[in-house]
Every structure is written in C-alpha cells, then in structure tokens.
Amino acid sequence: MLDLRAIRAEFPILAQSMTGGPLVYLDNAATVQKPLFVLEAMDHYYRTINANVHRGVHTLSQRATDAFEEARKKVQKHIGAAEIHEVIWVRGTTEAVNLVAHGFRSLLVPGDEILVSSIEHHSNLVPWQMLSQGTGATLKTIPMLPNGTLDQEAYERLLNHKTKLVAFNHISNALGTVNPVKKMAAQAKAVGAAVFVDGAQAVPHQSIDVMDLGVDFYAFSGHKMYGPTGIGILYGTTEWLEKLPPYMGGGEMIKKVTLTSSTYAGLPHKFEAGTPDIAGAIGLGAAIDWMQSIGMDRIAHHEKELLVYGQSVLQKIEGLIEYGTAPDKAAVLSFGLKGVHPYDLGTLLDQQGIAVRTGHHCAQPIMCALDIPGTVRASIAVYTTKEEWDALADGIRRAAHMLQ
Ligand code: C6P
Secondary structure (H helix, E strand, O other): OOOHHHHHHOOHHHHOEEOOEEOEEOEOOOOOOOOHHHHHHHHHHHHHOOOOOOOOOOHHHHHHHHHHHHHHHHHHHHHOOOOHHHEEEEOOHHHHHHHHHHHHHHOOOOOOEEEEEOOOOHHHOHHHHHHHHHHOOEEEEEOEOOOOOEOHHHHHHHOOOOEEEEEEEOEOOOOOEEOOHHHHHHHHHHOOOEEEEEOOOOOOOOOOOHHHHOOOEEEEEHHHOOOOOOOEEEEEOHHHHHHOOOOOOOOOOEEEEOOOOEEEOOOOHHHOOOOOOHHHHHHHHHHHHHHHHHOHHHHHHHHHHHHHHHHHHHHOOOOEEEEOOOOOEOOEEEEEEOOEOHHHHHHHHHOOOEEOEEEOOOOHHHHHHHOOOOEEEEEOOOOOOHHHHHHHHHHHHHHHHHHO
C-alpha cells in the first residue's frame, strides 16, 4: 500500500482549491505534476552549480557537467540501456521521433516500407509521413480493432522484407491500450526492420527494460514522468545511432570544423548540438530517483488498482461509453456521454474543479476510426486517489443532468 497522503504532500500544486473545492487533477497523460524533490533539485542546480556543460575548465562548469552526465547515467540504468552513449537528450518525445525520422532520410529509397500503428499520437505519425514523402518510401499502417488494440494478424501480414522501420507506441495516450512491444519488436526484427517505440505514456507507469523489449529506439518525455517540460530522451542502440546522421548542426556535436566542412563528434554528442537543457536533465534525473524511491512495481500495482476502480465507477453512469476496451490498459480512461459533446462535458467538469482533457488527444485517426469527434479523457498518476474518481463520477452525473 502506498501512503498517498504523504505522496500528495510532496506536490504543493495539488493542495490548491479550484472553484471552491479541491482540485481534482485527472489530466496526467498531458503532463504530470512535479514533486518538491524535483523542484528543489532544479532550484539547487540554478542556485549553486549553473554553468555550461562540456565546455569550461572551471570548477562550476565541471560540476555542471558531472551533474548533467550523472542524470544521463540515471536514465541509462532506469531503462536498462547497455551503454550511456545510447541515451540522447532531446526536448521531448516529439523531437526524438523527428530526429530518427530525419536520420532515416539517408537510409530509405523508393520501394522501402515504413509501418506505423494507427493508434499513434500525431508526433509518432506525422514525422513518418514526412519521411515517406521525402524518400518515396511507402507508409503503411497497422489497423486498429474496435476495442482499441492493434490488429496483430494484419501486422504479421504487413511485415515483409521491404519493411525497413516499424513505429508504434508502448501505451496509447488516447485509449490506454498497452501494446505487446516485445512480441511486435521480435516480429519486426525477424524481417530486418528497425523498431521505434514511443514510450511517452509507459515510462511514468511501469519499469522499462529496453534490452529486454528488444527495441532499436525508445522515446519519452520528462514532463510525463514527474520531471520538467522541455527535456526528454531518445534511446537508440549504438548500431543504429551510429548509422544515423546528425539531426542539427552547431556547437558540441563536432570533432573538427573548417570553413567548408566538419567532422562530427561521437555518441551521444553527435545528436546534442547547442547548449542543452541542463537544469531539465538534472530535474529528469531527480524524477527518476523520486519514482525509484517509491518503486516502479508499486507504482504500476497501485495504478492498476486505481484504473479498475475508475472503470467500475464510470461504468455505473447511465449513457457513458468507454472508448478503448483492450484487455491490457494503463493509466487512461477515455469516454463519452450519449448525446453530449466531449467539449461541453469537459467544460462543465472544469467548472467543478475537475481537470480532464477533451478532444482528439492529438490522435485524430483514432477518432476517425471510432467515428466520434473526440472523447473525454481521465488519466491518472501515482498520487491519484479513489476519491478523485468518485468526484469525477459525481461531476459527470451533475453535468449530464444539466446537459440532457
Ligand atoms: N501527449 C497528451 O495529452 P511531447 O509533447 O513531445 O512531450 O510528447 C508527445 C507525445 C508523444 N507520444 C505520446 C504517446 C504522447 O502521449 C505525447 C504527448 C499529451 O496526450 C500531450 S499532446
């Protein structure tokens, strides 16, 4: 059992009242709140260490570099990467996908195939569309079944020797579907395709072992895992990262520069042009320490129980339709209310101090497949309580009464 009262006390933002009652924050898939431990680590960095990294011989610069690289080490250990240089700092999941998609421009030719799941956040879809347009490679999609899972039989049929890259998420931000990453990665590898996994919605909720999953790339964002915005991770195997060209040119990513040409630094610096978000990296490292102090298995167990509870209270509401009924779901419940636009429901919930996300959740193809304008999405974090689910259910009933 987690001591939720103690955990919540670490999040000052949760203590505020909203429209006269307690804030009920159920928009954790959009971004999660930050514990004092993370805020203080970043504050401490700016107050006592602030300097640029990998550049100066002075003591502060060395301290900043040590703290920055220590944070990278924490990420490496947390996700089970073989080498520290396989952990690349990026701004977030979106930049990680774009970095890899940009790199594949030099590797694909017309006739090659890129296979992308149809339950992706736009950030794991649009860059692959751009890659396809830029190279002449064909973009194919793995269809979704009505329950929000990927059609695994279709996936097997679509994989072939022309498939050069397969991209899918670990957990869907719009439906909560958990994809069988290990199995899908092995199938893709069997035809020689590279495997890119968007782990933005998985890393906050369960332990991740990229080697065990057998993926080539795994991307995630700091702000969804109790860390700050503006920092994220691209994990890539040494083999693949070495094959990809740099994404951006500039300081720090070079070995030698003349007026007409340059040679590039080794990993990870090849992909880290410019001054990085040093405080962000330190904050992300602190977020990992914080999650580990609770234990990823305990977080996963607690959230599983909470999700089941949430489903049970929402299912009792007349006219409520749950979207995405995969047998394996995590942290997200997407739903609609018969005859009510999700935006109206979200607005009335907001007026009761309940924060949810409404709309297409940056996953328009899912809404199109379900033939709905959008959903209301409630998403949880480790500090979410059963009382918050109860408050949501009451809030929906009140809203329904007003709207129907
Ligand atoms: N999803 C949501 O409300 P960035 O913005 O780069 O940190 O993350 C993009 C992203 C990529 N993949 C998945 C699965 C995601 O959920 C997100 C971000 C938020 O669902 C904000 S749109």
